[in-house]
Amino acid sequence: xxxQRLYDDQGHAYFLTxxxxxxxxLLDEDAPKGIVVSVLASRLTVQEGKCLGFVVMPDHVHxxxxxxxxxxxxxxxxxxxxxxxxxxxxNLQEKQKGYSxxxxxxxxxxxxxxxxxxxxxxAMARAKLRYMHHNPVKAGLVERAEEWRFSSARYYLxxxxxxxxITQPQ
Numbered sequence: 001x002x003x004q005r006l007y008d009d010q011g012h013a014y015f016l017t018x019x020x021x022x023x024x025x026l027l028d029e030d031a032p033k034g035i036v037v038s039v040l041a042s043r044l045t046v047q048e049g050k051c052l053g054f055v056v057m058p059d060h061v062h063x064x065x066x067x068x069x070x071x072x073x074x075x076x077x078x079x080x081x082x083x084x085x086x087x088x089x090x091n092l093q094e095k096q097k098g099y100s101x102x103x104x105x106x107x108x109x110x111x112x113x114x115x116x117x118x119x120x121x122x123a124m125a126r127a128k129l130r131y132m133h134h135n136p137v138k139a140g141l142v143e144r145a146e147e148w149r150f151s152s153a154r155y156y157l158x159x160x161x162x163x164x165x166i167t168q169p170q
Contacts, residue, residue, distance in 0.1 A: 012066075013052055013169070014073055015128045018081065018114035019060040021107055028058045031095060032088045033150040034163075036061055039084040041164040046079075047072050050167040052125055055132040056150040057139065062132045064125060066167070077114050085109040125169035129156065 020026045027033050033056040040063065044051055049072065052064040065076065088109050119125050133156070136148035145153035154160040156168075 011070075013119040013125055014065055015117040015119050016063045016065065016073075016077065016114055017060060017116075018077065019111045021109060021111055023059045025058040026088065026092065026109055027056060027061075029091075029095070030149070031091050035087045035091065036080075036084050037150060037163045039080055039087070043076055043080050043083070044164070047076055049076060051152070051164045052167055052169055053129045053132055053152040053156070054162075054164065055135050055148070055152070057135055058141075062128075062135065064119065064128055064132070073116060081110045081114075122169045129169070133157075 027036065036056045037054070040051065040054065043049070044065065048068055050066045052066065054061070054063040065073075067073065067076075085108065117128075119128060129152070133145040133148075133151055133153035136142045136151065137145055142148045145151065146157040148154075152162050152164070152166050155162045155166045
């Protein structure tokens with residue numbers, strides 16, 4: 001299999017998706033979801049990126065991000081997954097005793113790959129935001145998108161802080 005080719009030198013925003021290993025629901029509890037959000041916020045600061053939106057689901061993550069410099073996307077995802085994995089494993093082992101019945105400590109938190117999609121227009125960005133924000137509703141986790149705490153929907157629909165500075169599409 002050839003390596004995944006990423007073209008992040010176009011100045012576009014990127015719609016990212018990555019999943020928990022074997023689509024396990026490792027993010028069912030609030031603490032692991034909070035870790036994912038916190039690590040994203042810190043990595044965006046380090047890499048001077050902007051977040052246009054995100055959602056953390058029980059078994060996967062979506063984010064819409066932009067960087068002023070090319071070639072940063074893979075580094076963001078690598079560090080985001082590595083750091084969040086470390087902290088999530090600690091949380092799962094200490095706080096969620098049932099975790100060890102689902103997986104061994106050697107199991108990864110995340111699937112190896114991630115998927116990215118170049119977002120070339122404001123209209124496309126808004127469509128991806130709607131898709132992301134509707135994920136928890138479609139999954140039956142909440143009735144309205146703004147009820148899901150681990151999403152940028154509350155920022156867009158209610159003007160509330162969501163743990164990450166959000167930049168609206170332009």
